Amino acid sequence: MRWLGLAGLSVVALTLAVVLGPAHVAWADLGRSPIVRELRIPRALLGFVVGGSLAVSGASLQALMRNPLADPFLLGLSGGAGLGAVAAIALHLGGPWALPLAAFVGALVALALVFRLGLVGGGGGGGAELDPRVLLLGGVAVGAFAGAVMTAIISVSEAAQLRNAFLWLWGGLSGASWYTLLVLCLYVPVPLLVLLAAARPLDVLALGEEPARYLGADVTALKRRVYLAASLLTAAAVAVSGVIGFVGLMVPHLCRGVWGQQHRALLPASFLGGGALLVLADTAARVAVAPRELPVGIVTALIGVPLFALLLRRWTAT
């Protein structure tokens, strides 16, 4: 029943995204219109994959960090990606792939730095361990540093560049094409499967690292796998769509409320829920101030923050 509801929501979200838009397309023409075929459909599907990836990444990181406030951008990836993107904009790098590639590379550099900072110990006998608390601090530090450099670049650049950079930082799916979708669909399944395969050990990890070891989980390898897979997933999402907040934080919590804590259900539910939510938000972003367009991150924040505040109140009340 709840799966059916979620599937229904996904279908409705995708349908709305195809039907609605600033340009009016008659019902009869939906199948033939190049606007629908070349713009709306790939954009809707891309939004779905990005939203789903962010939500799965967020759910996994919340379990890994054992912190309900963890989200895909907590660990410095947004800073790295933002710096990459802003650098590409400031350097006038041309071509449709310059910006996403620069953002992706920026995210990877941040990921590698934070990972290295998060590895603790290993000088003596035992191997180095990924320490979630150090990971968190490293993420904040790397993110802050990248943010500072990024702001420095923005502050000396021209007005038009400034506007582009600013809009990019709030996220958007306007770069969507069948080609972007194809690239993403080739890339995303690998980290997604790694995270799905980690569903059961993540259940166990919620008890803490030592209890998880006693229950038979290989915690050292698990933490590395989940951190890397979730971060690579986020890096791809941020490369094609900029920084879209709140999907990765909020959707997993909404799904926890309905599906409980078992990641075998929680991760797939988060994927569908995140996909549907982002597609709805993107449709709103396109339609609300047509013919202009809001960055979709603004819409997710506008919906997400009040909803999240409500959830927080309900939790703390019980």
Next chain:
Amino acid sequence: MDRDLILALRNVSARYPGAAGDALSGVSLDVRAGDLLAILGPNGSGKTTLVRMALGLLVPATGTAEVLGRPATAWPRRDLARVVGVVSQREENLFPQRVRESVLLGRYPHLSVWGGERAEDHLAVARALERCDVTALADRWIRTLSGGEYQRVRLARALAQEPRVLVLDEPTASLDLRHEMELFELVRDLVDAHGLAAVVVTHHVNLAARFADQVLLLDDGRSAASGPPTDVLTRATVERVFAWPVAIEPFDGRPQMIPLRKPSP
């Protein structure tokens, strides 16, 4: 007729990096099926270090720590979790969960990566809930349990692993008299009725003396004495190790300790 030797530590030593002395030196212990072993000792005497070593989380600097004849650190964690069930000192409950789900986590070492829970898994959970007398709590949220109920649920989770030995690290640390006694009675029953072995780390000298077959008394990383409670818990030994005057009185054939007031000068 030698009962199965499940845990065997021979002459193990441990030293933490940067520490002045050894955390453990030259300690040995044997745990056989049907044995309840209590590990006693003051704070910092090496009890938890010893347990972590027996559970393969710490490599002995010298000596050997073996589970079923194989070095504890050589076991894949999954395989080890089917032999040893642990109730650790602490665990987290970050996201709300129900008792049944939490006990089901004990089936983790028996489940495959992609497969679902099988009938035998639900059966094992039901059996574990029953044995620990928490079947009635199965649909309660973990956070609504009392301390005593929660410890029984955690024991049920360890039982759902279907292990051959249970290791409990200070399982009654914050329990009142009744819940403390109930937990020790439960562990004793499990050992007697199901041929399990159990290792209980505890501060309760008297409970150890009442319930355990063997006692290992640690003092500053060394074994002060080990053997049946009557042999280990003598006045001289207990006073020396705990640095406090005590009287030892027999009760029900077991030694019981009464701490004395410091004599006035």
